[in-house]
Amino acid sequence: MIKKRRRLSPPAPEGEKSKRRRILLLAHTGRSDAIEAAIQTCHQLLNSDLIPVMLRRDMEQIEKHSHRHQSQLGILSNVEILGINTELPDIMLCMVLGGDGSVLRAAEFVHGYDIPILAVNLGHVGFLAESERSDQQETVQRVVEDSYTVEERMSIDVKVWHNNELIAQTWALNEASVEKINRERMLEAVIEVDARPISTFGCDGVVLATPTGSTAYAFSAGGPVVWPEVDALLLVPISAHALFARPMVIAPTSVMAVEILSRTESGGVLWCDGRRMVELPPGARVEATRSPQPVKLARVNRTPFAERLVRKFELPTTGWRGPAKTEQQHGPTELEHQRRASGAVTEALKIVEPRNITAAPPVTGRLNINPADLRFHRNRKKNDDKQTDQDTDQK
Ligand SMILES: NC(=O)c1ccc[n+]([C@@H]2O[C@H](COP(=O)([O-])OP(=O)(O)OC[C@H]3O[C@@H](n4cnc5c(N)ncnc54)[C@H](O)[C@@H]3O)[C@@H](O)[C@H]2O)c1
Numbered sequence: 464m465i466k467k468r469r470r471l472s473p474p475a476p477e478g479e480k481s482k483r484r485r486i487l488l489l490a491h492t493g494r495s496d497a498i499e500a501a502i503q504t505c506h507q508l509l510n511s512d513l514i515p516v517m518l519r520r521d522m523e524q525i526e527k528h529s530h531r532h533q534s535q536l537g538i539l540s541n542v543e544i545l546g547i548n549t550e551l552p553d554i555m556l557c558m559v560l561g562g563d564g565s566v567l568r569a570a571e572f573v574h575g576y577d578i579p580i581l582a583v584n585l586g587h588v589g590f591l592a593e594s595e596r597s598d599q600q601e602t603v604q605r606v607v608e609d610s611y612t613v614e615e616r617m618s619i620d621v622k623v624w625h626n627n628e629l630i631a632q633t634w635a636l637n638e639a640s641v642e643k644i645n646r647e648r649m650l651e652a653v654i655e656v657d658a659r660p661i662s663t664f665g666c667d668g669v670v671l672a673t674p675t676g677s678t679a680y681a682f683s684a685g686g687p688v689v690w691p692e693v694d695a696l697l698l699v700p701i702s703a704h705a706l707f708a709r710p711m712v713i714a715p716t717s718v719m720a721v722e723i724l725s726r727t728e729s730g731g732v733l734w735c736d737g738r739r740m741v742e743l744p745p746g747a748r749v750e751a752t753r754s755p756q757p758v759k760l761a762r763v764n765r766t767p768f769a770e771r772l773v774r775k776f777e778l779p780t781t782g783w784r785g786p787a788k789t790e791q792q793h794g795p796t797e798l799e800h801q802r803r804a805s806g807a808v809t810e811a812l813k814i815v816e817p818r819n820i821t822a823a824p825p826v827t828g829r830l831n832i833n834p835a836d837l838r839f840h841r842n843r844k845k846n847d848d849k850q851t852d853q854d855t856d857q858k
């Protein structure tokens with residue numbers, strides 16, 4: 464529900480910055496639906512006395528590619544431009560209109576600032592997004608009402624060393640992937656945890672991931688899905704030509720490292736979140752540790768991660784009947800009624816293993832034993848006993 468249009472506040476006096484809340488809008492300007500969503504969001508924010516902020520380049524793209532008539536784009540004159548009218552410390556929240564790539568792009572923009580990211584999925588998967596395009600208006604309304612929670616996602620600090628010199632320093636929300644540079648050659652690497660070598664192998668690469676990244680590249684490389692609230696680091700080899708190349712889950716306090724062996728000619732390349740790249744010469748060493756700066760994701764839904772996983776990966780869950788319900792809560796089932804009425808077995812039979820030294824619990828209720836079967840067993844036992852006596856006499 465959108466509130467009634469309100470009059471815009473008068474501009475703040477010259478030299479004084481308005482106290483109105485500022486929302487950084489990052490839209491995927493290559494998508495016409497994201498452009499339209501950005502214009503709608505600007506309207507909604509301005510009508511509620513919030514200030515939308517955009518990048519100059521995004522604003523130009525919107526003006527150029529919007530299907531709206533120029534006269535309908537006047538609203539954009541009320542949008543502030545980042546770096547011109549306003550700066551990152553003035554931003555309260557960053558709204559993303561796009562897919563996962565756009566969230567990773569936003570994380571790069573706000574990195575180092577206390578700005579939560581709230582994404583409306585206008586991409587394909589949108590695993591990191593909080594809501595879908597149909598919920599766009601409602602999501603903006605939650606921003607207007609300041610009604611959202613903030614979740615912290617672990618990020619990693621990444622350092623690149625060569626000849627004992629630090630040659631690059633970056634970070635990642637999803638992962639740092641060390642990859643081969645030559646398609647026709649393997650990457651010869653040694654992996655290491657806390658300054659202890661674990662294994663050396665030829666491979667296509669090694670992914671050093673966070674729990675957030677566990678559903679991204681690390682997932683494709685065969686790594687485990689890690690719930691976001693778990694504090695752990697992941698080390699996942701990609702297509703390693705080795706008998707031991709298991710994905711590893713490592714303590715959040717550990718240092719993970721991948722070193723490209725200097726005995727080979729070929730180097731590699733480091734990619735962080737598919738956005739920040741560093742070329743790795745032979746002998747280069749990439750280290751990843753938990754960063755003290757998490758990425759903040761704003762939440763307007765309380766969707767459990769399991770539900771998100773199933774929905775986004777379209778996992779088949781047919782046949783699921785829900786958690787088992789206790790009889791106290793729901794009374795006996797129809798099947799149980801039938802079982803009881805037949806008088807077959809009134810309680811579940813407990814199987815007590817011979818090693819159990821406590822007395823076996825009594826079996827309550829009647830057992831369905833055919834008397835003819837009993838006679839047959841008794842007679843067979845008598846015959847067996849008779850035969851044993853004859854054998855003993857003969858001896
Ligand atoms: N083989 C692979 O699986 C592979 C290869 C390269 C990069 N990637 C991933 O792509 C990411 C960059 O994303 P992009 O959208 O800019 O590139 P992209 O457009 O190439 O898309 C990569 C895919 O990964 C998905 N994705 C990204 N982060 C995710 C996450 N945390 N959980 C679940 N899915 C996620 C995206 O939705 C998209 O479908 C990298 O961080 C890396 O994880 C994956």
Ligand SMILES: Nc1ncnc2c1ncn2[C@@H]1O[C@H](COP(=O)(O)OP(=O)(O)OP(=O)(O)O)[C@@H](O)[C@H]1O
Pocket residue numbers: 490491492493521561562563564565566568585586587588589590
């Ligand atoms: N305004 C923009 N200008 C330039 N590039 C952008 C912009 N917005 C997003 N991108 C880039 O476009 C690429 C794809 O974007 P995005 O991931 O959002 O869409 P998608 O691939 O359709 O969605 P998903 O990743 O969920 O499948 C990303 O690398 C992202 O950084």
